[in-house]
Amino acid sequence: MEPTGLWLIGARGSVATTAIAGLLALRARMVEPTGCVSALPRFDHLGLPGWDELYVGGHDIADLALDKRAELLTESGVIPHRVFEAVRPGLSDVDAEVRPGYHPATHQGSQADAARRLADDIGEFAARNGLARVVVVNVSSTEPVFPALPEHGSLTALEAAMAVPGRTVLPPSSVSAYAALRSGSPFIDFTPSTSIRLPALEELARAKGLPYAGSDGKTGETLVRSTLAPMFAARALNVRSWSGTNLLGGGDGLTLADSEHAGSKLASKGRGLATLLGGDVTAPLHIDNVPDLGEQKIAWDHVSFEGFLGARMSLQFTWTGYDSSLAAPLVLDLARFVAAAHRAGESGPLGWLGFFFKDPVGTDEHRLSEQFAALSAWAEAR
Amino acid sequence: MEPTGLWLIGARGSVATTAIAGLLALRARMVEPTGCVSALPRFDHLGLPGWDELYVGGHDIADLALDKRAELLTESGVIPHRVFEAVRPGLSDVDAEVRPGYHPATHQGSQADAARRLADDIGEFAARNGLARVVVVNVSSTEPVFPALPEHGSLTALEAAMAVPGRTVLPPSSVSAYAALRSGSPFIDFTPSTSIRLPALEELARAKGLPYAGSDGKTGETLVRSTLAPMFAARALNVRSWSGTNLLGGGDGLTLADSEHAGSKLASKGRGLATLLGGDVTAPLHIDNVPDLGEQKIAWDHVSFEGFLGARMSLQFTWTGYDSSLAAPLVLDLARFVAAAHRAGESGPLGWLGFFFKDPVGTDEHRLSEQFAALSAWAEAR
Amino acid sequence: MEPTGLWLIGARGSVATTAIAGLLALRARMVEPTGCVSALPRFDHLGLPGWDELYVGGHDIADLALDKRAELLTESGVIPHRVFEAVRPGLSDVDAEVRPGYHPATHQGSQADAARRLADDIGEFAARNGLARVVVVNVSSTEPVFPALPEHGSLTALEAAMAVPGRTVLPPSSVSAYAALRSGSPFIDFTPSTSIRLPALEELARAKGLPYAGSDGKTGETLVRSTLAPMFAARALNVRSWSGTNLLGGGDGLTLADSEHAGSKLASKGRGLATLLGGDVTAPLHIDNVPDLGEQKIAWDHVSFEGFLGARMSLQFTWTGYDSSLAAPLVLDLARFVAAAHRAGESGPLGWLGFFFKDPVGTDEHRLSEQFAALSAWAEAR
Amino acid sequence: MEPTGLWLIGARGSVATTAIAGLLALRARMVEPTGCVSALPRFDHLGLPGWDELYVGGHDIADLALDKRAELLTESGVIPHRVFEAVRPGLSDVDAEVRPGYHPATHQGSQADAARRLADDIGEFAARNGLARVVVVNVSSTEPVFPALPEHGSLTALEAAMAVPGRTVLPPSSVSAYAALRSGSPFIDFTPSTSIRLPALEELARAKGLPYAGSDGKTGETLVRSTLAPMFAARALNVRSWSGTNLLGGGDGLTLADSEHAGSKLASKGRGLATLLGGDVTAPLHIDNVPDLGEQKIAWDHVSFEGFLGARMSLQFTWTGYDSSLAAPLVLDLARFVAAAHRAGESGPLGWLGFFFKDPVGTDEHRLSEQFAALSAWAEAR
Ligand SMILES: NC(=O)c1ccc[n+]([C@@H]2O[C@H](COP(=O)([O-])OP(=O)(O)OC[C@H]3O[C@@H](n4cnc5c(N)ncnc54)[C@H](O)[C@@H]3O)[C@@H](O)[C@H]2O)c1
Ligand SMILES: NC(=O)c1ccc[n+]([C@@H]2O[C@H](COP(=O)([O-])OP(=O)(O)OC[C@H]3O[C@@H](n4cnc5c(N)ncnc54)[C@H](O)[C@@H]3O)[C@@H](O)[C@H]2O)c1
Ligand SMILES: NC(=O)c1ccc[n+]([C@@H]2O[C@H](COP(=O)([O-])OP(=O)(O)OC[C@H]3O[C@@H](n4cnc5c(N)ncnc54)[C@H](O)[C@@H]3O)[C@@H](O)[C@H]2O)c1
Ligand SMILES: NC(=O)c1ccc[n+]([C@@H]2O[C@H](COP(=O)([O-])OP(=O)(O)OC[C@H]3O[C@@H](n4cnc5c(N)ncnc54)[C@H](O)[C@@H]3O)[C@@H](O)[C@H]2O)c1
Ligand code: NA
Ligand code: NA
Structure with missing residues (x-):
């Protein structure tokens, strides 16, 4: 498949760091893709992006560089020592692609400004690396529950409110989702936060013909x-x-x-x-x-x-x-599957990815084996 | 459905007694059919034999009457007191339909004689109660492993050996399976014993156009x-x-x-x-x-x-x-499903009943949800 | 030992009912004293009150009679059927000795009045049955935390406040503890409620030379x-x-x-x-x-x-x-041990009974084996 | 205390290697003595040998050097990386004090010869390092059960049999125990093997006035x-x-x-x-x-x-x-306690060390808290 971007919101967190370290180790053929669903033989024919074809960048509000974070995860037993030693330089390269995330407390100006800046970061990442597409995955900290507001009901109302300087009409996760869609990227929410689950944002995804998936990775x-x-x-x-x-x-x-x-x-x-x-x-x-x-x-x-x-x-x-060992390969899986769906022109909520989520969008099916059957059926039909 | 017989090999054992007491309680509408798979709404349209349409008899080598055995199970917490009190008279009625089982140690004559007597018991039970069919279920004690013999390879060779007085060519479970088939009855093995799993007996089932299922109830x-x-x-x-x-x-x-x-x-x-x-x-x-x-x-x-x-x-x-609470409703389920399969003219190993067994015949599928899907698909196709 | 009273606050609760049913069964020699620490051989020489020498009465604010409550406990598996059938008449006899408890919501008048009435109930019970002493045990429902008040600091201040009509200076458990002490009875708190753990009540116990024990039975x-x-x-x-x-x-x-x-x-x-x-x-x-x-x-x-x-x-x-099976024998144990301590003239908090409590009075020792050693040492010294 | 030897039978096994690595780390003040009973404050006054005063050597039949074995234990999570790096040179020094163990399959000559050689190894170790005493601890592989022989009944009979070339009258663990005693060293059996538990060897210990302890470390x-x-x-x-x-x-x-x-x-x-x-x-x-x-x-x-x-x-x-993390500190504890007992002139089975063993010699007490009380009482009496 063509070069594909994986843009992580929360790129310096545990899940993201483990996913990135693992990707680098897979690329170096140091490890088996244990825990990677997309590496099961039944998905071989899909031509999913290979480990070499995935380019990683992201947003974070933390400063601790990826290699430092990886060192902590190594001490905790999530990343083996030999893997850490081998991928340390690669981690620094990826860290250079991490941009400051949006933080409501420090941000000046309107949420529209913030979103524009985030979308630009994604666009520049794609251009710089010659990517066919970028899949954005939210793996940032779980947010507190955000109140429902009337402006969430339509895109017009939402964008009007976002334009008001100092007004906080969206939680950070939704600002990120909005920015991803505006940049023309599919979006995946691996967290239980609000993010894309607002009528106005679903409207935007439909309008832009973009697929999305979520919510909250199902790992334990x-x-x-x-x-x-x-x-x-x-x-x-x-x-x-x-x-x-x-x-x-x-x-x-x-x-x-x-x-x-x-x-x-x-x-x-x-x-x-x-x-x-x-x-x-x-x-x-x-x-x-x-x-x-x-x-x-x-x-x-x-x-x-x-x-x-x-x-x-x-x-x-x-x-x-x-948890991070369980979540990280799923982040890679989701990026690969959603990239394939995007390439195939699918849009809206991808219910056949419910297998990966606690609270799946686009489906009411929660039974794991039925979810796996749905994923397999999607793959067989291609 | 028409009146249907349920003939239990091991009719006075824990599983059998619990199944019979439960059937009587279901008939009296004293209890819900909890644990009965065949009572799930998705099987409503099949017209399975109702609780009132099942007639029970069986073989056993133990003398303790069903009501005494039920009393012990009541003390152990398997049967509630109020149910026991209510079904006690019904248990005595069923006990009157229990005939002596085949025991190699006490039997005189050939295994052919033994099988003939067992088959006659089943035939008389059917005639006496005007039954459309009798489903035979083995719930007798697990046997020791029986050695493979050349005579197990073909029906002709087997029957020749069975005719030799004093020769023990089959374990008791297989004598019972043979007798069931000879009496024209479908057979289910709820135990891990050899029973019907011999080429010669499979040949007999095919020759008589009879369905069978097994082995070893999957309960815990x-x-x-x-x-x-x-x-x-x-x-x-x-x-x-x-x-x-x-x-x-x-x-x-x-x-x-x-x-x-x-x-x-x-x-x-x-x-x-x-x-x-x-x-x-x-x-x-x-x-x-x-x-x-x-x-x-x-x-x-x-x-x-x-x-x-x-x-x-x-x-x-x-x-x-x-264990008996888990196994008993499955015995009723199996009898009902196999009765429907027999009425519909199915024969040979019923792989779609693998859901119920640890070591299913007619299929290599062991995954529970796939097995349930197979059972559901069978039902939907009718 | 002489005839001894066991007065239960919460006499119709689960723990009390199980203790009473068990005492009656022990008296009838129907059961072994499993779970009764005081029946271990090492305590044989103490001459504790025998099962025949314990007379039971109590307070409760519930109306459900003891035999009805015991029936529910039988259905839940706490009391065996045969025991229930045998002790049912005895339960009714004990129920006749249960008097209305003190409930702040329905009580009219001062807390002093309430306490006087409760103490009289205990005194009349002792007189009626010719008892050498009555041990009062609180097994009533756990109370919400009660605020600390200055009046709790001294007996004089407390009794002045208790005399004020309509004033609630004590939680019900402490009213019961006060009444027990006023009636000249040792007191045991099997619950985590405040009860005797107030300086004013400890002062009263000392003044009356009465022993007490608590708090909160250690069972699980x-x-x-x-x-x-x-x-x-x-x-x-x-x-x-x-x-x-x-x-x-x-x-x-x-x-x-x-x-x-x-x-x-x-x-x-x-x-x-x-x-x-x-x-x-x-x-x-x-x-x-x-x-x-x-x-x-x-x-x-x-x-x-x-x-x-x-x-x-x-x-x-x-x-x-x-829980009730674990707690009930300890209630009998405590009554027997405290009766012996009272007879021997002990007073104040009985730290050597810490073995029975989550939050022991009179000791800081929480290690079970050290607590058992302390109990054993007390017994050996007698 | 004076310089004290710790001679390990099975010196390159998991338990031994962990004990040695830990001792070196304790000596370097890199770690706390977690899991070391002898480091509890209540034993401070005993003047047990300090971490710097313990000199280690031993026997083994395996060739894998201590630092290699420690590397494997580091990969398994028993020894932390930073500890391994720090103690690696020290491990090689200790490894230089490890001598070939006795293996019945490769040994030529009599068991008496073998024992003499083992005893000499211990004696030379003591002399070379100027040690006041050497405590020998068996942490070698568990042996198969060895048959009881009449020669085990007395020292004279045993030594006569041991002198016969090619005759195997003792299992290796007992040869080691015999050699330890002959070298004038106290002996501890941390394994369930026979070792010192033979009348003839107990006789030898008494004759030499040596203390011993065992059997089988109680760790899980x-x-x-x-x-x-x-x-x-x-x-x-x-x-x-x-x-x-x-x-x-x-x-x-x-x-x-x-x-x-x-x-x-x-x-x-x-x-x-x-x-x-x-x-x-x-x-x-x-x-x-x-x-x-x-x-x-x-x-x-x-x-x-x-x-x-x-x-x-x-x-x-x-x-x-x-297991090795649990066992290793106990090996250090036992060496320290037994050294103190030896210095104080105690001999025979040390029942007060039952706290450390599954199958204690010199006592029938198996209750952990009573065993700890016995150990504490021994310490208090000194
Ligand atoms: N690990 C699992 O098994 C699992 C399963 C399901 C869901 N999740 C979700 O995944 C998310 C990440 O988990 P984690 O263990 O990696 O947490 P983490 O705390 O280690 O990492 C979260 C990262 O998000 C960053 N962040 C916070 N706010 C941000 C913002 N506004 N913009 C950009 N970055 C921001 C933080 O700085 C941090 O680096 C959580 O929401 C968690 O609930 C994890
Ligand atoms: N209970 C479960 O969950 C479960 C699950 C899977 C399989 N099974 C199998 O079901 C069988 C019955 O289990 P149970 O708990 O009722 O055992 P059980 O011992 O209570 O009953 C077995 C009965 O079989 C009778 N019997 C023995 N040999 C016989 C013979 N030759 N002819 C006729 N009757 C004979 C015995 O007298 C006894 O009454 C066992 O083989 C068991 O392995 C049970
Ligand atoms: N069961 C255990 O293992 C255990 C262990 C430790 C402590 N406890 C304590 O024992 C107490 C009783 O437990 P239970 O399971 O029997 O509870 P329960 O609810 O079954 O019984 C409590 C009884 O107290 C009565 N009561 C309430 N307020 C009263 C009052 N003011 N005066 C007189 N009676 C009153 C209630 O009517 C009820 O009959 C609880 O406080 C519980 O926390 C129980
Ligand atoms: N680890 C625990 O928690 C624990 C608890 C109780 C008892 N033990 C006992 O401690 C012993 C050692 O356990 P481990 O886990 O270290 O085992 P291990 O197999 O890692 O080590 C045993 C060592 O003994 C050596 N050995 C074998 N025969 C020998 C001989 N004749 N002379 C000298 N050395 C010999 C082996 O070469 C090996 O290096 C075992 O007997 C075990 O049952 C261990
Ligand atoms: Na089972
Ligand atoms: Na162990």
Whole structure:
């Protein structure tokens, strides 16, 4: 495939850094593409962009350079030492393609100005590297819930409001989504933030004929839930309660410890379970910040269910994962799949990518195997 | 549908007793059909035999009457007290339809004689109750592994050997399968024993145009395994080891504690995992008899897997179930589905029933959701 | 020993009902004293009151009679059917000794009046049954945290305030504790409520020469914690985080779901862990109401610790218990031990009973084995 | 304290290498003595040999040098990179003090010759380094069970048999123990092998006035068991079954996968549980070799117990540890404590060191907190 850009909002975060380090290691044939769905044989015929054909840049509001961040991830066990040593120079090259993100607290002027600058960054990146297209992926920090405003309802109203200096009509994630679309780029939201999920932005995507996908990468507890819940349904077993606790350290743990931010994450997790099992399941859910776990995430779920003649049974599981190790290959997968969709002229929400998300746009299907079947069917049809 | 017989080999065992008590309770509208797959709305249009249209009889070598066995299961928490009180008289009625099973140690004469007697029992049961058909289900104790013999290769050779007085050419489960087919009945093997899985018996089923299904009901650890393993595969995660321990009391625990019997069970469990994940997974598996658990079965599985850049992660689960509560509704489901298949003229191994089995005949598919899709597709096509 | 009274505040609750049903079953020699610490051989020489020598009465604000409550506990699996059938008449006899508790919402007059009435109930119970002493045990619902007031500082100030009609200077648990002491009875608090833990009430206990014990029965997660935490300390292993989740149904689950009530429970649990491990351990803790669990309580704890050269390791456990089954025998134990202490003339807080409590009075020792050693030492010295 | 030798049988194994690397890091003040019991404040007054006062040498039959072995342990996460880099030169120095161990397959001549050579190695090490004493610790591979022979009954008979060329009257561990005693050194067995546990060798220890300790370091599942089992006993809860599964990779996993070797390990684990709980507990136990776990060991235990009125409850735990990280500091602790005992003139089995062992010599106490109390009492008395 042609040279393809991967533009990361939050390019110096854990997920982004792991994805970039991994891409460099894949390019150097140092590692196998373990965890990369797009590298499964069934997708071979699609001619997805190769590891050498992906060019990376992005926005971030943090200053810590990619190689420093990668060093921390190496100490936490996410990146192996030998990989880190090998990719360190490449990381510095990518870091040179990272531009300052939009931060509402430091920004002067209108949100329209901000968006224009962000879009220009993307455009210049494409031009500089001779790219056929750039896929923009949001992997920046989860935002607090942003209030719904009437201006979100139509593009005209939104752009009018964005033009007012000092007015904050959009959260940062939506400013980034707007800028991506304005630059003519497909957009993927890997976070639970608002981003593209506003009528005005969906209108813009349609108007520009651009595809988009989201929301919130499905990497741990929810991945397992969306696998197990259909088992109970298929066996006519009656799930009575599904309780969950998540322990996480890392940057994400710190952000989500703040209950306002956790709001959007918990909502996004909860929506899936309700759809999978129906509405009357008791489902308490907690996210705790446990800094000593570092990049590890540990989730415990307890499922209580009823069988024949009312027999009470249970299933409990403990998941011990590295969130960034799980998320990073999916970011690469999504960029590759969406690039192919864009090349093929698809636009609007890509429901067949629901496999990757906790809260998928363009579909109501949450069952993992059905989602994988949809992805496979899309590939077979090409 | 027409009156349909359900003939249980092992009619006084835990699974059989729970199935019969449950059927009586369903007939009395005392309970919901929780755990009954065939009662899901998607199968409504099939016109499966109703709870009132199923007539039960069977063979067993034990003398403890069904109501006494049910009393024990009530004390163990498998059958609720109020259900037991209500169905006790009905259990005695069914017990009157139970005939002595074939036991190699006490039987005099040839295996042909034994099979003839068993087939006659089934035929008389059908005639006495005016049944359109009888579905025979093996839920008798797991047998030790039986050696392969040349006579198993063809029906002619087998029947010649069966005619020799005192010769034991078949294990009891296969004598029962032979008798079922000779009586013109479809056959289901819910156990890991040899039963119908011999070329000579498959030949007989084909010759008589009869459908059959098996083997080994998938109710606990394997159910979860066949749900979770495809998740790792779809996500390109590399499972390195999958270790399992099963603790069980009850009759089955006692039988399987004898390592010779456990052989067939462990083999049947192992086959599935190898198919689901490929051959190079370390997969130690244990079955322990822990009498104090009563009818409960507890399984712990630990899955170690590798993700992006070689990150080491794990998933572990603990399953706490009542095996008989899980198995009993499936016995009713299988009888209903196979009755419909027989009425529709299907014959040979019913691969679309693989959903119910650890070691399915007629298919190599072990993934639960694909198996459910196959079952649903069969139903949709009717 | 002489006839001894056991007066239960919350006499119709789960813990009380299980304790009473069990006492009746023990008296009838139907069951073994499993879970009764006071029945261990090492306490044989103490001459504790026998099962026949304990007379039960109490206060409650609920109307549901003891036999009805016991029926519910039987359905939930806490009381076996055969025990329930046998003790049902005895439960009605005890229920006749239950008097209306003090409820601030319905009470008219001063708290002094209320306390006088409660004390009279206890005194009449003792007289009516010819009891040598009555031990009062609070097993009523956990209260919301009650604000500290200056009047709590001295008995004179407290009694002046209690005399003011309509004034609520004490929470119900403390009114009960006051009444118990005024009636000349030792007092035990099995709950995390304020009850006797006010300087004014401690002054009263001392003045009357009465012993008391508390607070908050140690039955589940905390029991295991106080057993495991010393292991890490003795092995110089550095616990970094200890995360806990409790799932509970039952009356207690409902009460504690209300976050105001959970306050005192969570505080009482947390104090122990901090003392056992030192203050810098991350220790998120949740209590969730999961009604379908009924009387079961499930706790999951995840302990992350550091060993030699900083190696990161973990221990996780899942506890599945019936809270009332665990608490009830301890209530009988406490009544027996405190009766012996009272007979022996002990007064003030009984620190050697810390073994039974999450938040022990009269001692700072939280390690279970040291607590058991203290209890054993007390017994040996007699 | 005076310069003290630590002579390791199995000096190039995982436990030994971790202990040596750790000792060098402690000496360099690079790390805290986490996991070192002897570094707890309560042992400060004992004047145990300091990290600078311990000199290390040993026997091994493997050729892989200590720094190479340490490199592997660094890759497995047992030794941190920065520690490895810092101690690498020191490891080579220690490796120069490692002498060939005794291997029955390659040895020529009598076992007496072999023992003499081993004893001389120890003596020369002491002389060369001017050591006040050498403590010998067996951390070599677990041996298969060795048959009991009449010659084990007395020192005279044993030495006569040892003198016969080609005769194998002792397993290697016992040859090492004999050599240690002959060289005048105290001996510690950290493994479940036979080693010093023969009447003839105990006779020799007494005759030479030497102390010894063992057997089988208590580091994982058994550590937790000996902590939890007393909780059930103290609460009069009736443990019905205690089932365990151990998954381990590493050298030890490979050795124990061989069922003959596992024999001594399983026996040593089982003895403790029986003593702690009484004999009628169902206690299936498995050790599985799962190579992909590397140096990690994962143990799952399921405890089923009965409470008041027969209520059935359970506790299950999963332990995830690095065996070598847990064992290594204990090897240093034991060397220090035994050196102090030797200096103080103690001889025979040191029961007060039972805290460190699965199968302690010189005591029947298996409860961890009582063992810690015994160790503390010994220290206080000095
Ligand atoms: N790791 C997973 O498994 C996973 C799964 C699903 C979703 N996510 C989501 O992915 C996102 C990233 O996770 P992470 O662990 O990498 O978090 P992180 O905190 O390590 O990285 C986030 C990065 O975003 C940057 N950032 C914040 N605001 C920005 C802005 N306005 N513009 C540009 N950059 C900005 C931060 O400076 C930081 O570098 C989070 O929203 C998380 O919820 C992660
Ligand atoms: N319960 C489950 O979840 C489950 C799942 C898969 C398979 N199975 C299989 O189902 C079978 C029944 O399990 P169960 O728990 O009811 O066992 P069980 O021991 O309670 O019952 C088996 C019954 O078979 C009878 N029997 C033995 N030999 C016979 C013979 N030759 N002819 C007729 N009857 C005979 C026995 O007398 C007994 O009544 C077992 O083979 C088991 O492996 C059960
Ligand atoms: N079950 C355990 O393991 C355990 C352990 C520690 C502490 N506790 C404590 O024991 C107490 C009882 O637990 P439970 O499960 O029996 O609860 P429950 O809700 O079943 O019973 C509480 C009873 O107290 C009564 N009550 C409420 N206010 C009262 C008042 N003012 N005067 C008299 N009676 C009153 C209620 O009517 C009810 O009958 C709770 O405070 C609980 O926190 C229980
Ligand atoms: N790691 C733990 O937590 C733990 C706990 C209790 C007991 N142990 C015991 O400690 C011992 C060592 O464990 P490890 O993990 O280090 O094993 P390992 O296999 O890594 O090391 C054993 C070493 O012993 C050497 N050896 C074998 N036979 C010898 C002989 N005859 N003379 C001298 N050296 C010999 C081997 O070459 C090897 O270097 C094992 O017996 C194990 O059961 C370990
Ligand atoms: Na099963
Ligand atoms: Na160990």
